[in-house]
Amino acid sequence: MVTIKDVAKAAGVSPATVSLALNNNDKVNRETRKRVQAVARSLNYIPNARAKALVEKSTKIIGLVIPEIHNPFFSEMAQAIKDYLQDSDYSIILCGTDNNPDLESKYINMFKGGLVDGAIFSCITNVNNEVVHDLARNYLPLVYIDRVAEDEEVIPMIKSNLAEGAYQLTRHLLDLGHRKIAFIGRTDEERFQGYLKGMQEAGCPVIESYIFDQSYTFDQGIAAGKTLLTLPEKPTGVVCFNDEVALGLTQFMVKAGRKIPTDLSVCGIDNTVSRYYNPEITTIDVPKQEMGRTAARLLLKMIKGEKIRAEERFIHFPVTLIKRDSTAPPR
Known part of the structure; x- marks a missing residue:
């Protein structure tokens, strides 16, 4: 496995300079950054995610907790969130609960351990609400989608009618x-x-x-x-x-x-x-895709420490009736 020392040796710089260059730090001049990055690519160097997270105090990962991975509603929403995050440095980790509160509790404990920088919960159940609110107050920013929050000041809520x-x-x-x-x-x-x-x-x-x-x-x-x-x-x-x-x-x-x-x-x-x-x-x-994108946008703002406006703490999306062939007057 290629290490940061291998990249440093090949590029003729110190491991510290490699680290700064791969993170696009301005402390390293532009030509050196490009040269180090090119060497890293040529050697197929993959940075140690754990070490990087410890140094930056950020995993660059967002948790998405949904009740059913196979349900098209949640898969479409997850795709919209993933697509929105493509232009940021963040990725998502998908956590399916199978409508099981105990499994949701397991994910909550994982989040408390520093697995993610923030999370979106889109589960109807309110069984773990007290624990989830503790997670939001004391550990990391959260956003709800179609789940009722006890305190919108703590957890912003994206809701369809x-x-x-x-x-x-x-x-x-x-x-x-x-x-x-x-x-x-x-x-x-x-x-x-x-x-x-x-x-x-x-x-x-x-x-x-x-x-x-x-x-x-x-x-x-x-x-x-x-x-x-x-x-x-x-x-x-x-x-x-x-x-x-x-x-x-x-x-x-x-x-x-x-x-x-x-x-x-x-x-x-x-x-x-x-x-x-x-x-x-x-x-x-x-509007599941728009709801997903809105939740991702709000969560990124919270992770970055930006202020959430009052009108963003509860966003209600309207719904639309679509008449198709499965309904008709009774016989």
């Missing part, structure tokens, strides 16, 4: 003539409140057997579909937690011989894979 999204979907189904509308998602989260608001405004009953709690994956969409088919009085429309649930439900219904939207109108939220299915799924577009 998911309650409004579920409300728009519910109103869309009601406007089509549906009155028996199910909800597949989480009852402890704002999307359910948006669904309830729409149903209550229309004077429609919320039927207990139409509510599916803790259902936010493709497989849980399939499971909900199996249960729906056993009901004596079936819903004619469904508001789903996200596009994954909507696709799981739709796929199961089609395999079971049901037609979408003739037998059941289905809506999702996110606008990810929904546009690639047949029929294309009616959904709510969430």
Whole structure:
């Protein structure tokens, strides 16, 4: 393995000069910097990241904590964050929790140990909020995406209006003539409140057997579909937690011989894979890429010690209803 001493010997300078030159330090004149950097490239020299982090007191790494790496919503967001960071010296490390608070706690402890210079949390759960706030107050800057902060002065929050999204979907189904509308998602989260608001405004009953709690994956969409088919009085429309649930439900219904939207109108939220299915799924577009870029921009400002303006501590992004072929008037 090529060391800094090998580069110094080949370039005819001291190891200290090599270190300064590779970090573009002005203490080394421009010609010497170029010559040292050229020698380092020719020898395929790779700086010791640990040693560099100790000297600079910076890892140049940002942690991104998400619940599901395979979920297209989070992968699109992660890509936007990575792309934004390309013009900086920072890279991201992806930390998937699988919706497991214990795994999130493990990442938090890793961050406390100096693994990253800052982190973005995009997990709905609030189980570890106290621990996360301790991380933000005493260790490193953090930004939330679609996770509620107890104190926006400590953790700035980037938020999409998911309650409004579920409300728009519910109103869309009601406007089509549906009155028996199910909800597949989480009852402890704002999307359910948006669904309830729409149903209550229309004077429609919320039927207990139409509510599916803790259902936010493709497989849980399939499971909900199996249960729906056993009901004596079936819903004619469904508001789903996200596009994954909507696709799981739709796929199961089609395999079971049901037609979408003739037998059941289905809506999702996110606008990810929904546009690639047949029929294309009616959904709510969430500006995930813009949210990711905004979170990265804010976090870099915090890492650099720049002041965050009051209006940047809570940024609310609007959502948009996209009507597609999976919804129609009931039979």
